[in-house]
Amino acid sequence: MGQGTPGGLNRQGGLPGDRKSDGDKKEKKFKPAAPPARVGRKQRKQKGPEAASRLPNVTPVTKCKLRLLKLERIKDYLLMEEEFVANQERLKPQEEKAEEDRSKVDDLRGSPMSVGNLEELIDENHAIVSSSVGPEYYVGILSFVDKDQLEPGCAILMHNKVLSVVGLLQDEVDPMVSVMKVEKAPLESYADIGGLDAQIQEIKEAVELPLTHPELYEDIGIKPPKGVILYGEPGTGKTLLAKAVANSTSATFLRVVGSELIQKYLGDGPKLVRELFRVADDLSPSIVFIDEIDAVGTKRLVMSSFG
Secondary structure, three states, rough: OOOOOOOOOOOOOOHHHHHHHHHHHHHHHHHOOOOOOOOOOOOOOOOOHHHHHHHOOOOOOOOOOHHHHHHHHHHHHHHHHHHHHHHHHHHHHHHHHHHHHHHHHHHHHOOEEEEEEEEOOOOOOOOEEEEEOOOOOEEEOOOOOHHHHHOOEEEEOOOOOOOOEEOOOOOOOOOOHHHHHOOOOOOOOHHOOOOHHHHHHHHHOOOOOOOOHHHHHHHHHHOOOOOOOOOOOOOOOOOHHHHHHHHHHEEEEEEEEHHHHOOOOOOHHHHHHHHHHHHHHHHHEEEEEEEEEEHHHOOOOOOOOOO
């Protein structure tokens, strides 16, 4: 045996396992450090339901007046929470019942619903109604309809099959009537009208003075006229005179053309007239100006078709 370690083993080359362990040590020596797990602010601990149900810590621990006050405050909070939970449990059946009642009412009303007019109230449960495309009907009024608000001429909702009254349209105005209202007073005044001094004086006495000075007619003991008719050739200043009246008074001015009162279906024209004067009554004092009223009084001709 040559020189070396006891047992005849040469340690210069070493064992294969020893070389591997030396390489592992070198790799571990140059391996970079792992990044920190937390970056930025420290995350707060999430509070779950257990933390919400847990009572707060009361300090100081020793028995004293301050501890008693804090315990009483916690007791008041717990009593409020208990009352809130009890009210929620008590109101839940009522909300479910109300939702069920609403669904029953919707089923009774049906869909879609037709819109009509109440012509006459017979008794608390029956009425005569009419629609824009049909005759008048004697129908019943359902129990959930507010009978105190029903009055002749109001707009109602009717069932699409049996035509019974199932609802009431409150403050519903025909869109055509809403367009007739003049929001801004006209700019024309009496000074813009020439050669109509007598007509201006007459229209002031008939229209303007009853609105501005009604006591004059009461002192004399006469009733002011309900309206006037302006007649004449086209271009003589009839519309201009009406605009001047609207400018000089603070009344609501409703302007409608007579041809708009002639509707396609029977009953639509009278309904529009009733709606027009109802809006004028609600917005009183008001002036209703119907231009080209001769279109309403046209003759109806009986035409026959052959073929």
